[in-house]
Amino acid sequence: xxxxxxxxxxxxxxxxxxxxxxxxxxxxxxxxxxxxxxxxxxxxxxxxxxxxxxxxxxxxxxxxxxxxxxxxxxxxxxxxxxxxxxxxxxxxxxxxxxxxxxxxxxxxxxx
Amino acid sequence: xxxxxxxxxxxxxxxxxxxxxxxxxxxxxxxxxxxxxxxxxxxxxxxxxxxxxxxxxxxxxxxxxxxxxxxxxxxxxxxxxxxxxxxxxxxxxxxxxxxxxxxxxxxxxxxxxx
Numbered sequence: 522x523x524x525x526x527x528x529x530x531x532x533x534x535x536x537x538x539x540x541x542x543x544x545x546x547x548x549x550x551x552x553x554x555x556x557x558x559x560x561x562x563x564x565x566x567x568x569x570x571x572x573x574x575x576x577x578x579x580x581x582x583x584x585x586x587x588x589x590x591x592x593x594x595x596x597x598x599x600x601x602x603x604x605x606x607x608x609x610x611x612x613x614x615x616x617x618x619x620x621x622x623x624x625x626x627x628x629x630x631x632x
Numbered sequence: 633x634x635x636x637x638x639x640x641x642x643x644x645x646x647x648x649x650x651x652x653x654x655x656x657x658x659x660x661x662x663x664x665x666x667x668x669x670x671x672x673x674x675x676x677x678x679x680x681x682x683x684x685x686x687x688x689x690x691x692x693x694x695x696x697x698x699x700x701x702x703x704x705x706x707x708x709x710x711x712x713x714x715x716x717x718x719x720x721x722x723x724x725x726x727x728x729x730x731x732x733x734x735x736x737x738x739x740x741x742x743x744x745x746x
Contacts, residue, residue, distance in 0.1 A: 525675075536669040561738055562736070562738055563634075563636060563721070563723075563736025563737050563739070564721075564734075565735070565736075566733070580733075585688075587700050611675060611676070616729060617729055618729055619663070619664050619666070619725050619727075619728050619729070619732075620683065621678075621734070622675040623668075623675040623677075624675050625673075625674055625675040626673065626674070626675055628673070
């Protein structure tokens with residue numbers, strides 16, 4: 522079954538810490554996305570990718586880097602985490618049409 | 633500026649009752665609209681997608697409408713169950729391909745009580 526798996530499920534880090542969120546999809550989809558979800562807001566796009574080695578900037582990219590190492594794997598990097606990055610992060614994949622498959626999310630707390 | 637507004641923000645209904653969730657948007661172009669269900673702490677699961685200028689879909693106890701002229705959609709849940717407790721998110725896609733952007737509403741939190 523097609524799936525998007527995120528890890529870790531939960532993460533706590535200190536301000537200034539270094540965090541990597543992982544996402545793996547087994548859908549053979551070309552497109553992968555990182556979103557953040559905050560109370561009172563819809564999901565907001567951080568970075569996305571059209572394929573291995575490709576990276577596109579989303580709507581709220583500040584403070585985040587991303588890397589697409591393979592078609593399956595998309596990583597979100599926070600090199601100097603700040604409390605404002607406390608959020609629920611979702612990864613998604615798409616074959617290139619209007620269908621999207623979302624992961625279960627990673628809850629990040631920056632203290 | 634929020635381009636997808638959902639109402640109500642939260643809703644409490646008794647098991648077995650029907651409910652209606654609203655979505656108004658200003659996204660242009662509006663290629664398609666999708667409703668997702670998000671259980672607490674979980675990912676988004678697609679319930680239905682609407683595409684046509686005036687569209688209707690049905691998926692079990694879920695039914696939805698879309699009026700692109702009014703930029704308005706509704707999600708109806710019939711005979712609610714306790715498992716329907718979740719956040720329902722309206723998403724408007726401005727293209728039919730992944731080159732487009734998805735515009736997310738903040739969601740309606742539905743609580744179904746016995």
